[in-house]
Structures are given as structure tokens and as C-alpha cells.
Amino acid sequence: MSMDYEIKFLGGTPFGTIHEAMTEAFADYLMDMSYMTKEVLWRRAMKNGVDFACSPGAFHDGRLVGLTLVGLGTWAGEPAAFDACTGIVKAHRGQGLAGRIFDAALPVLRGRGTTRFLLEVIQENEPAVKAYERTGFRITRPMVCYQRTDPRLPEASVPVEIRPVGLEALDALLPELDWQPSWENTFDAVRAVPDGIRLYGAFDGAACVGLVVYYPTLRWIMSLVVKRSHRGRGIGKSLLAHALRNVEPGGRSVRVNNVDASDLATVSVLQQCGFRELVSQYEMEFRLS
Secondary structure: OOOOOEEEEEEOHHHHHHHHHHHHHHHOOOOOOOOOOHHHHHHHHHOOOOHHOOEEEEEEEOEEEEEEEEEEEEEOOEEEEHHHEEEEOOHOOOOOHHHHHHHHHHHHHHHHOOEEEEEEEEOOOOEEEEEEEEEEEEEEEEEEEEEEEOOOOOOOOOEEEEEOOOOOHHHHHHHHHOOOOOHHHHHHHHHHOOOOEEEEEEEOOOOOEEEEEEEEOOOEEEEEEOOOOOOOOOHHHHHHHHHHHHOOOOOOOOOEEEEEEEEOOHHHHHHHOEEEEEEEEOOOOOOOO
């Protein structure tokens, strides 16, 4: 039996209500989301540029039962939006809410000049992939997420010095990226992290020739890049080991999310460092113009 829903934007909705709805919606998700406390969800939303005034929710009898958190930013030089999180409470699935929520967002996003809408979906979730394709999304690339249970790695001796650096190091290493980082891991997302983040640079003399970015709140390696002129020398492994040397063992695994599946060199480094595949995702895109 069909139910009545009100679709409205979440700008005036208490964040605690948003977190409660997300927690219920993800209770049976393919991956364990128990780490997503209210504080963690808030920080992740800020990192991803979520604008609650552009994020629609579905309400039934005044209760939030479905929503999409929409991040705004720039993607490949264009104004873009990102589905930072979509969830529908189990009892309210099968009502077409995801489509209605998405349709509600489109006019607002077009009004903001947005030209593309991005999302990530687990490849194993075939019903969701097909539903997005019917909506008009297309797969842009496969990505792989890795994890390591014991964060500590042996530090190898390499002819570089590794030390903390500031956000200004991002600009210096940007030209060395071989592929566009996923929305969650762009350098803009690194700059937007609302709490502590750790950046370490590898220096050959005065030149920064490598960079690793670690976000302790999520236990994520957000970026690992080595200058092309200095690859094959073990610098990437040393950067990983240095970034994780003070991470306490136990608790959640350390993750490297959304590695472009075509980047065999990075995949090899991660595997040599004991990271194992956690899940594969598709990045998908919907063109608004």
C-alpha cells in the first residue's frame, strides 16, 4: 500500500534527526556502518561539501525516513554535486522515494549552475546500479577500496627525509596525480576536513617529491602520490609507514578508498604493504546539462 510523503530540503532539520534517519537506513547495509556516529557523519559531510539546503529528504507523518546528502564543489573544472550519502529506512523502501528525492534536487542544482552529479555505488549492489542507470547515470570507472587491520608497517630506509607538511604541499604535488581522485579524496576535500588531518612529505634535498594524507577520524589514507621522477624507490611505502606509525592497533581497519582500478602501480604498492581488497565500487555520473 502506498504511503503519503512530503519531500522537502533539510536546511532546517536538526542534524541529530538526520543522523538518526541515516543510522536506521544503513542498519542492513552491505558494509558495517556502526562507526558512523553523529560526529563522524558531520565531519564527513563537511569534508564532502554537503549543503543541507540542497539536500532533500522524505518525511512520513513528520518523521524523516529517506534522504540524500548533497555535496557541492568543483569536479574536473566544472560545478558539480556529489551524493555523499543516500538512505531509505527499510519500512519505506519500494515507494520510489530515492527517485523522488533525486528529482527534487535537480532543479535546485541546475539553479546553482551544477553541470554533473556524481555518486559511488558498490558493484555487488546490482539492483542499485541498474536503478541508477535507468535514472540516467552512467558508469565512469571502477574503483577499489583497500584495508589493513594492523596499521603499523615496517619503515624501510630510503634516501629521502619524511616530515610533516602543510596544505600548501597539495598544490606542489597536484601535477603528479595520474588520475582524478574520487570526490571523497580530492585535494579540495582534504582542505575542507574540519578537524585534525596529517600530511607528510618526502623530501629529496629541498624538493618535496612525495605526499601522503591521513585522516585519523575516519582512519583513511586520503592520498598517496610520488613524483614520477622518483617512483620505484620505495618512497610510497615509506610514506605509508610514516603516516601510520603512531596509529594505535585495534579498532577499525585503516582504509585506502576509491583507488582507480587502472592504477596498477598504486595497487601493487598497497598489496606489498599488506592492504587487502575490501570492496569494489563504481563511480557514476549524471549530466545535468
